[in-house]
Amino acid sequence: MGLGKTHPSEAVSPCVESRSVIDPDTYFDHNQPPSNLQWAHTATQAFLQQQPASQRVVLITSGGTTVPLENNTVRFVDNFSQGTRGSCSAEQFLAMGYAVIFLYREKSLQPFNRHYSDSTKGLLSYLELSPEGEVRVKPEWADRVKADLGLYQRYVEGGKLLMINFTTLSDYLFLLREVSLLLAHLGPLAMFYLAAAVSDFFIPSHIMSEHKIQSGNGDLTLRMNQVPKFLGPLVKNWAPECFIVSFKLETDPLLLGPKAKYALKKYGHQIVIANMLNTRKFQVWLFTRESDDAFLIQITKEQLDAGRDIEQDLVEELSKRHLQLIENTKLDV
Amino acid sequence: MGLGKTHPSEAVSPCVESRSVIDPDTYFDHNQPPSNLQWAHTATQAFLQQQPASQRVVLITSGGTTVPLENNTVRFVDNFSQGTRGSCSAEQFLAMGYAVIFLYREKSLQPFNRHYSDSTKGLLSYLELSPEGEVRVKPEWADRVKADLGLYQRYVEGGKLLMINFTTLSDYLFLLREVSLLLAHLGPLAMFYLAAAVSDFFIPSHIMSEHKIQSGNGDLTLRMNQVPKFLGPLVKNWAPECFIVSFKLETDPLLLGPKAKYALKKYGHQIVIANMLNTRKFQVWLFTRESDDAFLIQITKEQLDAGRDIEQDLVEELSKRHLQLIENTKLDV
Numbered sequence: 086m087g088l089g090k091t092h093p094s095e096a097v098s099p100c101v102e103s104r105s106v107i108d109p110d111t112y113f114d115h116n117q118p119p120s121n122l123q124w125a126h127t128a129t130q131a132f133l134q135q136q137p138a139s140q141r142v143v144l145i146t147s148g149g150t151t152v153p154l155e156n157n158t159v160r161f162v163d164n165f166s167q168g169t170r171g172s173c174s175a176e177q178f179l180a181m182g183y184a185v186i187f188l189y190r191e192k193s194l195q196p197f198n199r200h201y202s203d204s205t206k207g208l209l210s211y212l213e214l215s216p217e218g219e220v221r222v223k224p225e226w227a228d229r230v231k232a233d234l235g236l237y238q239r240y241v242e243g244g245k246l247l248m249i250n251f252t253t254l255s256d257y258l259f260l261l262r263e264v265s266l267l268l269a270h271l272g273p274l275a276m277f278y279l280a281a282a283v284s285d286f287f288i289p290s291h292i293m294s295e296h297k298i299q300s301g302n303g304d305l306t307l308r309m310n311q312v313p314k315f316l317g318p319l320v321k322n323w324a325p326e327c328f329i330v331s332f333k334l335e336t337d338p339l340l341l342g343p344k345a346k347y348a349l350k351k352y353g354h355q356i357v358i359a360n361m362l363n364t365r366k367f368q369v370w371l372f373t374r375e376s377d378d379a380f381l382i383q384i385t386k387e388q389l390d391a392g393r394d395i396e397q398d399l400v401e402e403l404s405k406r407h408l409q410l411i412e413n414t415k416l417d418v
Numbered sequence: 419m420g421l422g423k424t425h426p427s428e429a430v431s432p433c434v435e436s437r438s439v440i441d442p443d444t445y446f447d448h449n450q451p452p453s454n455l456q457w458a459h460t461a462t463q464a465f466l467q468q469q470p471a472s473q474r475v476v477l478i479t480s481g482g483t484t485v486p487l488e489n490n491t492v493r494f495v496d497n498f499s500q501g502t503r504g505s506c507s508a509e510q511f512l513a514m515g516y517a518v519i520f521l522y523r524e525k526s527l528q529p530f531n532r533h534y535s536d537s538t539k540g541l542l543s544y545l546e547l548s549p550e551g552e553v554r555v556k557p558e559w560a561d562r563v564k565a566d567l568g569l570y571q572r573y574v575e576g577g578k579l580l581m582i583n584f585t586t587l588s589d590y591l592f593l594l595r596e597v598s599l600l601l602a603h604l605g606p607l608a609m610f611y612l613a614a615a616v617s618d619f620f621i622p623s624h625i626m627s628e629h630k631i632q633s634g635n636g637d638l639t640l641r642m643n644q645v646p647k648f649l650g651p652l653v654k655n656w657a658p659e660c661f662i663v664s665f666k667l668e669t670d671p672l673l674l675g676p677k678a679k680y681a682l683k684k685y686g687h688q689i690v691i692a693n694m695l696n697t698r699k700f701q702v703w704l705f706t707r708e709s710d711d712a713f714l715i716q717i718t719k720e721q722l723d724a725g726r727d728i729e730q731d732l733v734e735e736l737s738k739r740h741l742q743l744i745e746n747t748k749l750d751v
Contacts, residue, residue: 163496198540207531209570237542286638305619307640
């Protein structure tokens with residue numbers, strides 16, 4: 086096996102020796118905030134202030150986080166995620182009337198732009214020079230670009246879509262906390278839709294290699310610490326009144342249900358959306374604390390091939406449940 | 419220390435136990451070729467056949483390679499590289515009259531398109547709806563897009579630019595070998611410009627974790643094997659008559675010169691371009707076997723800020739030396 090858990094006897098530093106996962110607050114003390122943190126705070130505040138009363142707002146996290154292996158970063162561990170779920174869901178939430186804060190990994194898919202993000206194509210592949218020498222969108226793309234551009238401009242200029250970008254795990258966590266604390270003021274009107282693929286392991290900055298790791302001496306062993314689970318403080322301290330939806334992606338089907346239920350029990354939030362890597366585009370299961378059975382949402386392979394996004398059904402279902410929570414909260418008061 | 423070499427007592431499989439780096443041929447036996455290998459072979463062959471006699475051709479490799487940590491890949495190790503050096507150099511080589519095969523990492527920068535690849539912007543950010551409701555390029559981008567689109571179309575349609583994409587280390591190595599064997603027929607007319615950031619370590623597929631690595635049990639230890647050095651077989655067996663330029667990127671200045679000289683001595687190719695992570699955009703050093711001193715190419719910070727690319731000077735210098743090699747080869751015959 087090339088992969089395995091460390092044994093205590095292999096520990097090589099006090100940090101690794103302890104075996105225990107650090108406290109989330111300790112994580113923030115030991116890591117540097119991203120350069121866009123202050124901007125994100127101000128922009129989110131302004132974004133929320135301009136929304137009408139009882140506007141529902143969703144924070145969507147999308148894409149993978151990187152974990153640097155060196156302080157002068159040449160290498161990093163990344164999570165597979167293009168941001169398809171998040172970017173597509175953002176479009177659906179906007180269509181349902183939500184204001185959307187889109188916290189996304191740089192270079193991952195963005196709402197509306199995602200249709201023009203074929204990884205082997207650049208901007209110029211969508212354009213051509215007319216016989217008169219004018220730049221125009223190629224005829225086969227023209228209608229679609231026009232429609233998407235109209236929506237994109239309407240939502241961005243209309244103050245319904247705010248985009249905030251991250252790259253590393255650390256960037257992501259600082260930004261998540263910052264935005265969460267601001268959203269908390271909305272209480273149940275705010276939904277969290279935590280679709281980002283967040284790394285489970287990291288190398289703490291202070292024990293990281295300063296320079297590029299050298300090859301030439303044989304094999305390499307990387308010891309990584311477990312990332313503290315931030316869903317705990319998010320649900321309990323940062324945004325306790327909000328509607329929180331987390332995701333669980335697995336490749337082993339036997340782990341999917343148990344892990345989703347465990348997360349609900351441990352963190353006490355509203356919904357876990359469970360999905361398998363290979364079938365995530367046409368099958369997702371909603372787990373809640375209220376029921377032992379999962380609520381299945383699925384589309385057929387034919388619908389998928391015809392261009393239907395499962396996120397449409399998923400977001401409609403979540404919106405319905407979110408409205409219920411808002412109603413119930415009003416009744417409780 | 420979170421990073422360290424394994425000790426023999428920690429070895430957990432025969433592969434890791436051996437300590438030795440596997441043979442390049444063994445690597446190909448143990449890994450799957452990428453799905454675009456046959457296409458790349460045919461496309462390269464057709465591309466080369468349509469070139470005029472004595473056309474100089476350069477293979478540029480660009481961007482980083484990924485190394486999967488799981489067979490059902492959720493996580494992977496990546497190398498920091500946007501592909502700036504490679505994509506910018508491709509434009510310069512085309513301008514110097516070369517035919518360019520651009521072997522690049524998906525989503526990394528591409529020639530001409532690179533100017534519209536701001537990682538926080540999508541296609542729609544460059545477009546607007548005119549008062550008449552027509553899609554057009556925003557005025558501030560219009561001239562530049564028109565110029566780049568003209569060049570891009572001319573080179574692609576004129577058969578001077580072939581793009582081949584890869585993602586993983588394994589994809590890259592299979593494609594490199596395939597294209598190299600075809601380019602070898604050109605002898606000294608072919609240049610290799612190996613700017614890709616290739617991983618030094620990998621986890622062999624047969625000892626990789628089948629499913630997503632689970633967190634929740636504490637720390638994670640990853641044992642990675644060293645990737646065999648493919649510059650050896652490239653120089654010696656795949657393309658022995660060609661003009662080969664490799665790169666050495668470091669963050670520790672004390673290692674830069676010694677490592678560049680060591681590579682030249684070990685592999686016996688023509689040029690190593692040495693550069694530091696932090697100054698690579700305005701300083702590069704050319705090392706050759708003929709001289710103990712490096713040939714410095716640099717631009718000022720002011721030139722850089724004014725939009726000058728050091729690749730212009732670098733490619734001019736390489737083109738000159740390439741012509742010399744071609745001339746010398748003719749004299750030798």
